[in-house]
Amino acid sequence: NCIHPTPDEPGYARAEMLYIDPATCIDCGACTDVDVCPVDAIVPDFALTPATARYAELNAHYFDDSARTRYRRERVARRRPNNSGSSVGPLRVAIVGSGPSACYAADELTTTPGLDVEVHIFDRLPTPWGLVRYGVAPDHQRTKSATRTFERMADRPGVFFHLGVEIGTHLTHDELRTHHHAVIYAVGAPADKRLGIPGEDLPGSVSATDLVGWYNGHPDHADHVFDLSAERAVILGNGNVALDIARILTRDVEELARTDIADHALSALAGSGIRDVVVVGRRDPAHAAYTTPELLGLAGLSTEVELTVDCPSAMDVNHPPNEFDQTSHSPTTLKAQIVDE
Ligand SMILES: Cc1cc2nc3c(=O)[nH]c(=O)nc-3n(C[C@H](O)[C@H](O)[C@H](O)COP(=O)(O)OP(=O)(O)OC[C@H]3O[C@@H](n4cnc5c(N)ncnc54)[C@H](O)[C@@H]3O)c2cc1C
Ligand code: SF4
16 A cells, blocks of 8 residues: 555545655565556656656655555455356457557456456457557657556457457447457547637648657558648647647657657658747646646756746636645646746
8 A cells, every 4th residue: 555546545536646655665666567557657766867856756745745644554465367267158258449448448357256258359450559559659658568568468368359350340249249248349539529610621730630640650640741841830739649749749850760650750750840839728737638747748858849838827817726736746736836947
């Protein structure tokens, strides 16, 4: 019980980060196991780099709140893959999609004690893992390494992948139902949310789905051609995807070359004329939808990129802080501090 907030503690549902309690951590190293954190987000303080040193301070800050210093110590038994057989034959489950939702569903099914199960995972794309492969930014390899957990699930007996099979085109729902006891749809949210504003379809106005799919080599988007000759790009919205795109458009191409960015995107970005990226957000910097780690990541590029914030105050008067916002460790307070710096 060393990592907080736990699911039964206040703030868990809104938590952007989890924190390690120095008073209960015994340095057992279990949290560096891929099952606990598949993206290696848990790093001992002595291994922090100048770029990540700030996290030690943020972690300590969280436990400054005296209400957070007394926690129960409780060891939770970890579940193991289910190997027990059943005399009535396996439950056959089809999962449509092979992104994180599908993989965690398959993991849950194949580790449920006493359940004899066969899982068939279908994806329309020729490669698995959904938007972890085609959405998460290429310079976020640690996030993409979540696929290591999925690979371990895929290696289990009773798990079968059927790639390049689109349900609705190659197979119908009824056909799936004929051969499986249950069908789980984990197909993600592939369509854009249109704004319905004049000019949305003019040349030069593109959706994040198209651009992100293009630089990640998504088969549906790899053929797009974007005009990157202008000096200034404007991104509407200030969530994590906006910051991903701002980073990719401004990042040193030599650094991007060390990622798995699509070759066509790398050569287009090498010739890009874009020097300014303006991120336009409805909410003030402290209440924006991006998370603190994404903001720190952008601020961490400050040797290559000049980051300026044009807002009267990081904490806009139009969004007065609520009770939760006022705690020293709330995401809102942290974002406001970082933007103020
Ligand atoms: C640009 C971007 C950046 C992101 N960055 C991060 C990040 O840094 N960190 C983070 O935690 N999250 C990030 N996310 C969010 C994360 O990628 C998603 O939350 C996650 O991938 C959703 O998982 P999912 O399984 O629900 O859907 P998806 O990952 O979208 O998977 C759905 C799968 O279903 C398949 N499918 C759809 N229809 C059919 C059909 N009819 N038949 C067969 N297969 C079908 C699709 O091909 C796809 O493989 C990002 C998302 C985007 C868009
Ligand atoms: S090292 Fe062990 S005790 Fe410390 S946070 Fe990780 S799992 Fe908990």
